[in-house]
Amino acid sequence: MxxxxxxxxTMEGIKGLMMFSFAGEPVYREFNxxxxxxxxxxxxxxxxxxxxxxxxxDLLFKKGRLYIRRTDIGYLVVLMGRFMPIAMLRLQCDIxxxxxxxxxxxxGIRRLFRK
Amino acid sequence: xxxxxxxxxxxxxxxxxxxxxxQRFKDSFAILLAADGLKAVESLKKNxxxxxxxxxxxxGMDGFELLTHIMEHYPDIPVIIITGYSTPEMExxxxxxxxxxxxxxxxxxxNLARQIMSTLRKxxxxxxxxxxxxxxxxxxIEMEQKTCTIRLxxxxxxxxxxxxxxxxxxxxxxxxDLQGKNAAYEIFSWDQVNLSIQNxxxxxxxxxxxxxxxxxxxxxxxKDENVVESGQPAVMEEVEPFEPEPVDAIAxxxxxxxxxxxxxxxxxxxxxxxxxxxxxLQFSRAGDFFNLGGLExxxxxxxxxxxFIVLPGENTTVISVSPKCPRDKLxxxxxx
Numbered sequence: 001m002x003x004x005x006x007x008x009x010t011m012e013g014i015k016g017l018m019m020f021s022f023a024g025e026p027v028y029r030e031f032n033x034x035x036x037x038x039x040x041x042x043x044x045x046x047x048x049x050x051x052x053x054x055x056x057x058d059l060l061f062k063k064g065r066l067y068i069r070r071t072d073i074g075y076l077v078v079l080m081g082r083f084m085p086i087a088m089l090r091l092q093c094d095i096x097x098x099x100x101x102x103x104x105x106x107x108g109i110r111r112l113f114r115k
Numbered sequence: 116x117x118x119x120x121x122x123x124x125x126x127x128x129x130x131x132x133x134x135x136x137x138q139r140f141k142d143s144f145a146i147l148l149a150a151d152g153l154k155a156v157e158s159l160k161k162n163x164x165x166x167x168x169x170x171x172x173x174x175g176m177d178g179f180e181l182l183t184h185i186m187e188h189y190p191d192i193p194v195i196i197i198t199g200y201s202t203p204e205m206e207x208x209x210x211x212x213x214x215x216x217x218x219x220x221x222x223x224x225x226n227l228a229r230q231i232m233s234t235l236r237k238x239x240x241x242x243x244x245x246x247x248x249x250x251x252x253x254x255x256i257e258m259e260q261k262t263c264t265i266r267l268x269x270x271x272x273x274x275x276x277x278x279x280x281x282x283x284x285x286x287x288x289x290x291x292d293l294q295g296k297n298a299a300y301e302i303f304s305w306d307q308v309n310l311s312i313q314n315x316x317x318x319x320x321x322x323x324x325x326x327x328x329x330x331x332x333x334x335x336x337x338k339d340e341n342v343v344e345s346g347q348p349a350v351m352e353e354v355e356p357f358e359p360e361p362v363d364a365i366a367x368x369x370x371x372x373x374x375x376x377x378x379x380x381x382x383x384x385x386x387x388x389x390x391x392x393x394x395x396l397q398f399s400r401a402g403d404f405f406n407l408g409g410l411e412x413x414x415x416x417x418x419x420x421x422x423f424i425v426l427p428g429e430n431t432t433v434i435s436v437s438p439k440c441p442r443d444k445l446x447x448x449x450x451x
Contacts, residue, residue, distance in 0.1 A: 036405055042221075050397035056416040059398050060446060062408030066401060079405055086443060 001028045004099055008092050013084035015064070019100075021074040024048035031079070051075055058086060069093045071100040116243075116268050116275070116309055118165035118235050121147045123155040123181065124197070125173040126409065128427050129220075132396040136224035143232055152176025156184060160292035163275035164192055165266075166234055168227065171198040171205065179212060186213040189289075190317035191264050191277065193234050197222065199403040221400040238266060241312030246270065249308045250331045257283045257327050264313040269305035276302040279318040285330070287322040295322045296330065303334030365432070372434075375448045381440025383421050387430040395427045411450055414442060424449065 005017055009030055016031030024045030029035065051057060057068040060082070067078040067089055076096075078089065120137075124130050127150070134146050147162060149155040151173040158164070167185060171178035182194050193215040198205065201219035209217050216230050241263055244252065249267060256263065260283035268275050276290040276298060288298035323330070365385045372382050399410045415423045416438065424434040424445070436445065 038404070042404060047397045047401050050394040053417050054415050055418045056414075058414040058442075058446070059402065060411045060413070060450060061402040062411060064402075064405065064407035066398075066405070066407070077401075 002030060004096060005030060008078060008089065008096070011084075011089065011092065013081040014089070015079045015081065017076060017078045019071075019074060019076055020044060020048050022048065027074060048075060056090075067093075069097070071097055073100050073102055076100070116266065116311060117142075118144045118238065119147055119162055120144045120231055120235075121149060121155060121158055121162075121164045121167045123149045123152065123167065123169035123173070123178070125150050125170065126399065127429050128392065128396050128399050128410070129170075131392060131429060133224065133227075135392075137228065140228050140232070144235060152178065152181035152184070155181055159185070159189060159192075163266075163277070163291065164189075165238060166193050166195065166231060168195045168197060168231065171196060171209070172200060179208065182209065182212045182214060190319075191279070191313075193237075195227070195230060195234065197227070200406075220403050238264075238313050239311035241314045243309070243311040245309045246307050247310065249305050249310070250303055252310070253278065253285075253303075254327060254331075256280050257285070259283065262314070262316050264316055265310055266313070267302055267305065267308040267310040270307040270309065271305070274301075274305070276305075278302060279316045281316045281318070281321070284321070285323050285327055286316060286318050286320070296325060299323060299330050300334040300337055303331050304338040368432070368434070372445065372448060376441060376444060380445070381437035383435040383437060385432065385434050387428075388433045389430055391425050391431040391433060395425055395431050399427065412446065414446060 001019070005028075008014060008017060009032065015033065016029070016035070018026055019028040021027055024043070024047065026044060029039065051068060051070070054068070055070050057066075059066040059068070062082075064082050065080050065084060067080065067086065069076045069078075076093065080089070122130055122133055130148050130150070134148060137144070137146050144165070147158055147164065149158050152169075153175045155167065155169065156176070167181070169178045169181055176184075178196060178198070182196070185192055185194055190213075194213065195216035195218065196209045196214045197218045197220055199220040201217075206217045215234055218227060218230065253265075256265070257280075262281050265278045265280065266275065267278070274290060276288060278288050278299070279286040285299065287295060288302055290298045290301045293301060365387070369382065369385050372380060376382075395410065395413070398413055402408065402410050410427050412427075413425045415425065417423070421435045422438050422440070424436060426432040426434070426449070
């Protein structure tokens with residue numbers, strides 16, 4: 001997954017990102033300057049629940065910003081600086097989105113010819 | 116007796132959400148709100164508070180200063196600290212300062228409620244009595260040389276007061292901001308009270324130097340002559356926790372957006388809607404976790420005809436905009 005998110009993580013102003021399942025379980029995380037304290041034990045379920053029905057959410061705080069994008073497998077949460085230009089990040093997410101799909105199970109006779 | 120818990124935090128969403136969350140416990144305690152230490156001090160003067168829950172970082176008077184003030188003037192009131200910037204050093208300072216509890220944000224409302232209730236239970240660990248004559252009972256305390264803190268509620272006026280006994284000696288009394296002998300006269304004038312007894316006395320300094328018998332007689336005389344010491348409120352008086360928002364805030368916001376972006380900026384509607392409160396609270400908590408400071412606003416695209424910008428406040432303000440609006444410009448204008 002690291003390769004998938006490389007382009008986002010190397011953008012200027014990006015501090016890290018997390019990928020959550022729809023149930024609020026962290027699936028992946030990467031922080032440029034190390035993870036925040038308590039990340040292992042934090043319960044994200046209420047936060048993810050609060051995003052229900054949202055396609056894209058951009059939260060502006062006094063000292064930073066959280067950009068959240070719904071994908072087919074859950075929510076991508078990007079942590080960034082307060083004045084990060086958002087247009088480029090949205091574009092990167094648009095490019096990334098088709099890669100974030102649930103793994104397809106191979107059915108029928110095709111499964112016999114899997115390499 | 117329903118006990119008053121004073122919540123102090125400069126984060127509006129947090130205060131509103133806690134007040135709503137504590138509705139479930141309204142049979143156990145009532146909630147008072149204050150937006151900073153100074154408002155809390157004002158509230159403590161006007162109400163009989165059983166417990167204070169306070170944030171640490173606040174403008175004006177912060178949580179540590181408030182804790183010091185309470186320990187000095189109301190040493191019987193337990194304080195629980197809640198903070199989004201928790202460090203072991205802060206916890207040590209808070210506990211050394213007299214805090215009975217310390218909870219790092221984010222936390223579950225149930226956990227805080229549990230801590231509040233277990234702390235409040237100590238107020239009546241020595242028992243509770245209903246419909247008793249205060250004078251008679253208090254003479255018993257004196258005779259038995261008890262060290263205790265007694266909280267009383269007048270059945271007639273619902274006023275609440277507190278008496279501090281050390282080895283049977285009346286050390287001090289308090290009814291709202293009235294202290295010492297005058298507060299004792301007020302309490303001893305109550306014919307029938309409900310009371311709860313807490314073992315121990317947090318007060319070390321003796322502020323009343325008269326015999327109990329003398330105080331009771333003087334209280335009776337004053338009552339007969341209808342001497343009024345002060346106009347304390349009989350009911351809980353809530354200090355306005357935040358400055359009221361201007362009534363035309365929505366109109367001003369609309370004017371600001373149109374002035375900067377023109378009438379064709381995609382602005383559809385502006386209104387207040389509390390249905391967003393719980394979501395806004397979760398957004399704020401996520402921000403707290405990443406140490407991003409207070410939430411200023413959120414832009415939400417639900418794939419519907421309109422997008423929404425939510426502005427946190429006592430009432431969440433919602434700006435409905437066309438998805439074609441100049442989003443970044445709009446957010447910049449709103450954050451100015």
